[in-house]
Amino acid sequence: MRAAIAEGSDAMPHDRAALTDALLDETERAIQADRPAMRTVVNASGVVLHTNLGRALLAEEAIEAVAQAARSAVNLEYDLAEGTRGDRDFLVERELCALTGAEAATVVNNNAAAILLVLNSLARGKEVVVSRGELIEIGGSFRIPDIMERSGALLKEVGTTNRTHPRDYEAAIGPDTALLLKVHPSNYRIIGFTSEVSLPEMAEIGRRHGVPVVEDLGSGALVDLGAYGLKREPIVAERVEAGAALVTFSGDKLLGGPQAGIVVGKRELVARLKANPLKRALRCGKLTLAALLATLRLYRRSAELDAELPTLRMLRRTTGELGAMAPRARDILSERLGPGFSVDIVESTSQVGSGALPVEELATVALKVTHPAMSAEAIARLFRSAEPPVIGRIKDDAFQLDLRTVEDASMLAVEFAKPRS
Ligand SMILES: *Cc1c(COP(=O)(O)O)cnc(C)c1O
Numbered sequence: 001m002r003a004a005i006a007e008g009s010d011a012m013p014h015d016r017a018a019l020t021d022a023l024l025d026e027t028e029r030a031i032q033a034d035r036p037a038m039r040t041v042v043n044a045s046g047v048v049l050h051t052n053l054g055r056a057l058l059a060e061e062a063i064e065a066v067a068q069a070a071r072s073a074v075n076l077e078y079d080l081a082e083g084t085r086g087d088r089d090f091l092v093e094r095e096l097c098a099l100t101g102a103e104a105a106t107v108v109n110n111n112a113a114a115i116l117l118v119l120n121s122l123a124r125g126k127e128v129v130v131s132r133g134e135l136i137e138i139g140g141s142f143r144i145p146d147i148m149e150r151s152g153a154l155l156k157e158v159g160t161t162n163r164t165h166p167r168d169y170e171a172a173i174g175p176d177t178a179l180l181l182k183v184h185p186s187n188y189r190i191i192g193f194t195s196e197v198s199l200p201e202m203a204e205i206g207r208r209h210g211v212p213v214v215e216d217l218g219s220g221a222l223v224d225l226g227a228y229g230l231k232r233e234p235i236v237a238e239r240v241e242a243g244a245a246l247v248t249f250s251g252d253k254l255l256g257g258p259q260a261g262i263v264v265g266k267r268e269l270v271a272r273l274k275a276n277p278l279k280r281a282l283r284c285g286k287l288t289l290a291a292l293l294a295t296l297r298l299y300r301r302s303a304e305l306d307a308e309l310p311t312l313r314m315l316r317r318t319t320g321e322l323g324a325m326a327p328r329a330r331d332i333l334s335e336r337l338g339p340g341f342s343v344d345i346v347e348s349t350s351q352v353g354s355g356a357l358p359v360e361e362l363a364t365v366a367l368k369v370t371h372p373a374m375s376a377e378a379i380a381r382l383f384r385s386a387e388p389p390v391i392g393r394i395k396d397d398a399f400q401l402d403l404r405t406v407e408d409a410s411m412l413a414v415e416f417a418k419p420r421s
Helices: 002-006 016-034 060-071 090-100 111-123 144-151 166-172 199-209 236-241 267-275 277-282 286-301 310-316 319-337 376-384
Strands: 104-108 127-131 154-158 177-183 213-218 246-250 261-265 342-353 356-370 393-395 398-402
Touching (some): 090 261, 177 199, 199 213, 261 267, 319 356
Parallel strands (some): 127 177
Antiparallel strands (some): 246 261
8 A cells, every 4th residue: 555655546545544444444355355265154044944054054973974974985885795886875775764664765966956867767758747736946946847847857737726636637647647746835835725636646546547656845854843843744754655656855954964855765766766877967975975874863863853953953942942042142242232232132933944834933032133323234234244144134124133043142242343433
């Protein structure tokens, strides 16, 4: 700057205060540039499975398994008994079959990839029958008709938005039908004058015509969430039992594991997925498989799943528990924010997120932050620029921090940027 001023640059501030600000800006830019691009943030949005914030947090066992696999060579696809190349799915397949009662399983990068692989392997150039009430779009531009087109399968829509009947599927089945597809309407509900064909009914129709039924279950709970005081979601094992030839679901939604797309079902169909060259293109790496395997082991072995899986742990937190931590969280935040700001404890509602239990709102406790001279958006911006950044939400024109996803009050002891002159 000195050099620039000596050269007579007019762009440089000459008074002391402006120069100080310019230097602070420059310093901040340098600090920012030196930071890792992916940063830890505080999820105070209350959305337990926030896609933009990376969805499920892993259990400690899964984190440990990832670290181990990262540090050393592993028998990822190596048969230790034979000393030969093995099947990459072998390790998780056993756990998945035990948990779901399915004959076989395979794992790819995410549920979108799982559906792409199923459609391309089983229905390329053939028809897939789907109800018009289930032609979903999930955030991040995942749409059933689009993925269908890219897979090479031909979409055959049946029924109407609100009502689809068994006869609609019956009438649509012909010599070119490869599959009947059922899609879980993850992020919306059709209510009122509605009717859908249940999976057992679809399976029966499929059986009569020799056409397999595939279900995209979206979230895919492995256990009954009702046992944890939450609303029940369809359980994968039940869908296998009810006649789905294949079921696809995500690893990082209600399951609480790493991003992955899981397919379980009939051995002969899974074998066709594994033989597709796309499987090679969509496969998971060792870090994902290590995390998934450790998470599935918890489902099989842990007596306290809801204590060990952060997703379940957060979903289960009661307003009593949240209310108990709220005063300390408020005090920490008030102290960090300094004078001018009000921090109040309020009752609010959280969402599960990622399309899981979309209409289910969980009663929660939040901190409402206000300032007489700042809009809710300006306060949200201030929190995003904190170190670490804090992501809240704006509700009823006020900025709120939902304590459901903040596991400890000390996480709110963040550094706010100093206001400028
Ligand atoms: C979330 C979801 C998907 C996409 O899964 P990703 O794991 O995000 O790729 C597909 N179908 C349904 C019904 C979903 O809920």
